[in-house]
Amino acid sequence: MTVVIIDDHPLIRRGLNSLFSLSGSLKVLGEATNRREAMELLNAVKPDIAIVDLRLGEESGIELITEAIRVGIKSKFVILTSSTNEEDFKKAKEIGVAGYLLKEALPEELLHALQMIRKGRKYYDPTVLDLLMKAPTPLDEDGHIEQLTPKEMEILIELGKGHSNKEISKVLYITEFTVKKHVSQVFAKLGLADRTQAALYANAKGLVKYVVNS
Template sequence: MQIVIVDDHPLVRKGLTSIFALDTAIEILGEATNKREALALFRTTKPNLAIVDLRLGNECGLDLIIEAKQQGITSKFVVLTSSMEELDFQRAKEIGVDGYVLKEALPEELIHALQIIYRGRKYYDPGVLDFVMKSRESPFEKDRHFEQLTPKEKEVLLELGMGQSNKQISQTLYITEYTVKKHVSQVLAKLELADRTHAALYANAKGLVTYSVN
């Protein structure tokens, strides 16, 4: 997994470099501090993944991602941010980012997210999903007790929303099928849903995924 880091804070870049050194499968191809440097780095290194800070000084990381895509850069883009603003998250989803991770995430959580994204799946930090859901006031959200789900259960719910089987979920989240079954049972119980089809519909209704449920 070859990555580049785009962040205007030296301490953040150094911290990420230290974290990624824990995983021998991750190779850092370079670092950039602004949009101009990042675009040049993308073109010369062609990374699998680009980790982009949402705020790059006076520039916006999302604008960088849009421009990179327009220039034909095919890397997967992961937004790393401390922002809990729903508008930031929604805009990131709209432009097609592959991941949205909070800077408060634990090192192993960040590496786990990159592994999921590298394999072709999207990853949204459970902390962001939780905040977004709590900020909405419709009775549907309140009645279903979304806030009772653990971070892992929220990830499982997201996978159910995309119509994934237990085997597929276990491969994506790196857990056993038995553990998946336990999480699915907990999700259904806490949300008071009859089966996984209703869970998928629920995830779609909440906007966690945009996939159609057959």
């Protein structure tokens, strides 16, 4: 898997380079420190994943990603930031980033996130999700999660992993139609609007346990 690092902090770039070199599964194709350098790099090397700081000095990582997507760059984008601001996360999610991680994340968590993203899934830092879920919400009022059946709980956990109905049907050995029915029940019982909210809820409640391969 090929990556580029777009960050204006030399220590961060050096640390990521060392981590990826030791991983054995990631190849760094280049680095950039600002928007102009980043666009030139992305166009030149076309990496699988671009790791982008949310703030590149006086410039915006969000605006950089938006521009890259607009001009047709096919790389997947991962925000790596110190910000736990809700608006920053929402903006990143709205433009379709594949991941949002905090710089305080453990190295193995970052590597695991990149492997998930390579497989077509999304990864949002559990710390950010937890902060969002602690905001006042009807979900916390009546212990709704206790209303879920064991099968619905399994469905919620799979939603937390970002799995599609087809993937869930294979994991739980049930039909896609049955999965769809259970998903609807989970939404109704927890007062959730969509799969994204379900994933946020499952992760914030600590229901999803990932195993990182060594």
